[in-house]
Amino acid sequence: MYSSVLVPTDGSARSLAAARRGIDIATAYGAELHVLSVIDSSDLGLWTAADIPVERVQASLRDAAEVAVEEIATLAAADDVTCHTTVRIGVPHREILDAIDELGIDLVVMATHGRSGLEHAILGSTTERVVRLADAPVMTVRE
Structure with a gap:
């Protein structure tokens, strides 16, 4: 039924x-x-002050993203699951939707959190946008 599962992560619990x-x-x-x-x-x-180069901020954010995907890859390897990791820069829901299409994803599994308060009311959450716009089924998981 499922041959390709996508798990977006921000490194949170x-x-x-x-x-x-x-x-x-x-x-x-x-x-x-x-x-x-x-x-x-x-x-x-x-995150970028005038005296901090954008490249340094990008490198720091990329390092955190790499740690997040590798943590999950380690868990997958322990269960003998073939795992591919990717880090992208962009608008999160758009990048997730692009990955679904590019990789032929059968199921997306993602957390139900994200922005809250006024920011959520104005922008909506990444998860909500993916649920509304994805061609693949999306399973949302609470911690």
């Missing part, structure tokens, strides 16, 4: 809980796991 569910599903169906972390391009301007 909630994303890790969703990843564990994704690994369980990949194990049950013999599916490949794709783990994606998106560095939000809108965050780059917020």
Whole structure:
């Protein structure tokens, strides 16, 4: 039923809980796991002071994203699940939707968290956007 499962992660405990569910599903169906972390391009301007080069901020965010995907890859390897990791820079929901199309994803498993308060009311959450716009089924997981 599922041959390719995508797990987006931001390195949080909630994303890790969703990843564990994704690994369980990949194990049950013999599916490949794709783990994606998106560095939000809108965050780059917020984190960059005039005296700090953008490249240094990008490198720091990329390092954190690499740690997040590798943590899940380690869990997948322990369960003998084939796992591919990717880090992208962009608008998170758009990058996730692009990955679904590019990789032929059968199922997306992601956490139910994200922005809250006024920011959520104005922008909506990444998970909500993926649920509304994805061609593949999306399973949302609470921590």
